[in-house]
Amino acid sequence: MSCSAHHRNLKIENSLVIFCDLQVGFQHNIQNIADIIDAATFLRNSARLLSIPCLFSEQWPERYGHVVEKLDPADEQVFSKRTFSLMGSPRGSELVRSKKREYIVFAGVQSHICVQQSVLDLLANGFSVFLVTDAMGSRRRIEHTTALESMKQEGAMVSTTEAIVFQWLRSVDAPCFDAFQQLQRPT
Amino acid sequence: MSCSAHHRNLKIENSLVIFCDLQVGFQHNIQNIADIIDAATFLRNSARLLSIPCLFSEQWPERYGHVVEKLDPADEQVFSKRTFSLMGSPRGSELVRSKKREYIVFAGVQSHICVQQSVLDLLANGFSVFLVTDAMGSRRRIEHTTALESMKQEGAMVSTTEAIVFQWLRSVDAPCFDAFQQLQRPT
Amino acid sequence: MSCSAHHRNLKIENSLVIFCDLQVGFQHNIQNIADIIDAATFLRNSARLLSIPCLFSEQWPERYGHVVEKLDPADEQVFSKRTFSLMGSPRGSELVRSKKREYIVFAGVQSHICVQQSVLDLLANGFSVFLVTDAMGSRRRIEHTTALESMKQEGAMVSTTEAIVFQWLRSVDAPCFDAFQQLQRPT
């Protein structure tokens, strides 16, 4: 599967977007969290416009609360977990597999804990993973940047929200381009 | 083709320079656009002096206008496009192929949208691509730096305007060295 | 051995932590030494909680003194050396091998001298090495960052203290999770 993994092969039809642990309880101690939520919201709204499936994990929701409202997840898209890797959650793992998408666009927090452990499991299971670097973060900057390095060492690809979304669109003649231009972009 | 792709094999005879979307309509919202235009102008003037072919793409020119005057393109070197990748334009793709040059020196904007999608298509078509990092840019810095990472992950090589031009010249005894020294360099 | 070396395979059962030359005599001339000691202390306390073996090297202790008190090493965990690589010390080399752990979590100073020479020897001997980048340092920043690059070029993996420790824990249901949450983390 990873042999065909290339940025240019990322398409509307083969993509699944995962938002990892963007919960209210992580809002105060993550660097640049407002920018991360803005970028994730743009990604989420673009995916909705293009009918690309999305999933949202919640780490220990009894303690850290639910996904932030701006991301507006549907109930059936959300799953909780207690392992740091979302593949350690039976329901999470089943949901990911049920979408039958080989390219996973990955956003969320914290880069060096739940993101990293989830991404490494996804890669080991044969998925191609695109890290949306402007929609990810950690408490400390060195944790975020080093986690990106770690995941790249294991085969993850790096990208940003706009790069992903314009790769899906490919042309100003894309059917939904006018609607897309109304979306608020990260500043 | 990519087996022979090495910085040191870049020569006057095997190079084609592409300037991507350096249009008036992108002037106000790209970081460091003045420096990017200066570096691109130095590259363009050096290529002219050495008779190296150049091409200039224009994204949706009805909306974003034409190539900036400083780059002084000839009519037959310019083509318009509506796909973000210039290889999606039939005339663009044909022009690139018609030059029969395997090494492509690539400059322009935005790094994470039109540049990235074009470069990935060029690499997939067997061309070797040199990214002129000081003549490229995006709206936000993270988009530019992450796009460079993405393209490197797919096999692009990185360089700067002077590194490219001095690689073409190779010696202070190059025939046009005196004329070359009169060109204004990026500051 | 290195074929199975992946961040996700790092486990309590296959890990050995090495603290290189964190001695009192190096306290004043290493950049960010207070943060490095804090991160190393968190790593050391986490390893103790999880019963993961630790070793502490001392470079030329007659001149540079002993390991800082905060790290609280047991006598049988400490060895001295005069070669910059700890694998050049017969007792150090024997201690490392005696633990029969293939994954080595490596912290300490200076990144570009004793850390680098030790890590390259460990890699050449078939160990997998995880560099704990926030618990490492050099006198000058360029020496630290370039040393990280050098060790990555030879196959070392990069990480940070929390990434390592949460990889060991894997879940909030880990037996010692409550005790772990009492530990002071690096700020």
Place this chain on the structure above:
Amino acid sequence: MSCSAHHRNLKIENSLVIFCDLQVGFQHNIQNIADIIDAATFLRNSARLLSIPCLFSEQWPERYGHVVEKLDPADEQVFSKRTFSLMGSPRGSELVRSKKREYIVFAGVQSHICVQQSVLDLLANGFSVFLVTDAMGSRRRIEHTTALESMKQEGAMVSTTEAIVFQWLRSVDAPCFDAFQQLQRPT
């Protein structure tokens, strides 16, 4: 030859140090030139102490003058050139080969012109090259950092002056260690 190229195999016996174009005429327009000369001087003095051969290139000396005095080269170690690559100079190329050393420790200016073209030629000729990043530089920072990336893409290894010198020494019991400690180090 490059199969055995590893940082840890760098030894007094297999090393040749090349100082590229550290001439008086380049003193005013290179970023951090004072630090670069200091680091190069420490490297040069260490190499002399350890009897490691050194070579010094001069680019177009009629225009840019001779090697700076601090480096104190012997006449038979210096050669001039007009090509940017020192392997383009028949005498330079012959001198490099005559030393019969496979590991080349490389310092000098400018990173993106003469250094880069020389290093790529050396790599293509089967030498292993260690870039001494704190003893190298260019007029602009982006030119230096991108040139390092380019050379790494072609197989060059990165290091710093102290990392190289302590790798040569390997132990505080090295015969000349006391004399070495008298040398002035880069600040």
